[in-house]
Amino acid sequence: MTLQNPNPTDEALSEEEHVLATGRVLLIACGALAHEILALKRLNGWDHLALRCLPANLHLRPEKIPAEVARVVTEERAQYDDIFVVYADCGTGGLLAKECASLGVEMIAGPHCYAFFEGVDAFAAHPDEITAFYLTDFLVRQFDAFVIKPMGLDRHPQLRDMYFGNYTKLVYQAQTDDPALTEKAKLCAARLGLAFERRFTGYGELETALAQV
Template identity: 70%
Template sequence: MTLPGDSTLTEHGLEATGRGRILLIACGALAREILDLKTANGWDHLDLTCLPAKLHLYPDKITDAVREAVQTHRADYDDIFVVYADCGTGGLLQAACTEMGVKMIEGPHCYSFFEGNARFADSGDDIGTFYLTDFLVRQFDAFVWKPMGLDRHPELRDMLFGNYTKLVYQAQTDDPGLTEKAKACAARLGLPFERRFTGYGDLESALAGL
């Protein structure tokens, strides 16, 4: 993964210079899934640069970070695709992408496009559902437990999660170890557990369209 201003990592070395290449500017939380899809499908024309996954804790910073990354890399690529959904930007990211003439993945957030935006809209889930992906299961302490202060004040759990009705683990891979860890995360939050094998959902179809 790289940050804006760094060389972009490709399977052919550093710095893409050839024509016909597409740069994916993605959330770092999606890096592993995107690299797996690239390898499985032979998408050697797609290069990847990632912004820090922790930007999701500060969604007001996502739009400016994406804008900077597009400006940094635009001259080196025939096309750029932003692998963020709205992700709490309130439409500002979409407006910026439209202004810059680049496309982005559809959906309100990654939980929606992993499940498939159409299926997610029909799922009946509401704000009482807490979601985890493979990434968030692996990084539960760093991205959920500690940022919410539960490592220091576990008594906050009931206040923060008392109105949730379940935890849904959207599994991108069929990994029994991750499933057990996800169950443990649900237990720590005091929530009923549900596992859904989503695979890569609309992320895969969006990248295939490139």
């Protein structure tokens, strides 16, 4: 939030990952989005975009994201015509937007990836979903690494009620129409004792944003 896909972009990265690509514009992205960004590059022929991903597990320590983004911008600025940050706020409390503004680089709009996959306005139209727990394709693949193990549920399953007792459903925002991932998402919901809902979002505003870069 185990692995059958050997693609390293789907792993819970412990080290910074460089995705080999060439282009005039650098995307600095969360590793959780690498698979989707590379798919969009292929589908749309966006050969002008290069990609450098930071570890997906930075989401477990969002206060570190602004400094890591700033570090990469400083390292790479001279090599590219432009830089675009493919993070939403992602729990930084506005600090990432402030950092990007000071660096003179743009970032994707939205509070987090769940919102821009569904569409920020559409996501905001569901204020009653405060009791929903969201997964994307990446988080379904990485459920153990990003949910079960960090919360200690593999060692102390009794903590489930403390963490998820106030949730009512798991919403799987599917980027791809993959029956195997859907079945795995259903198992994730069952493990947490939550009702299951699947919404096919596709790439949502991630694709819209990158089309304008």
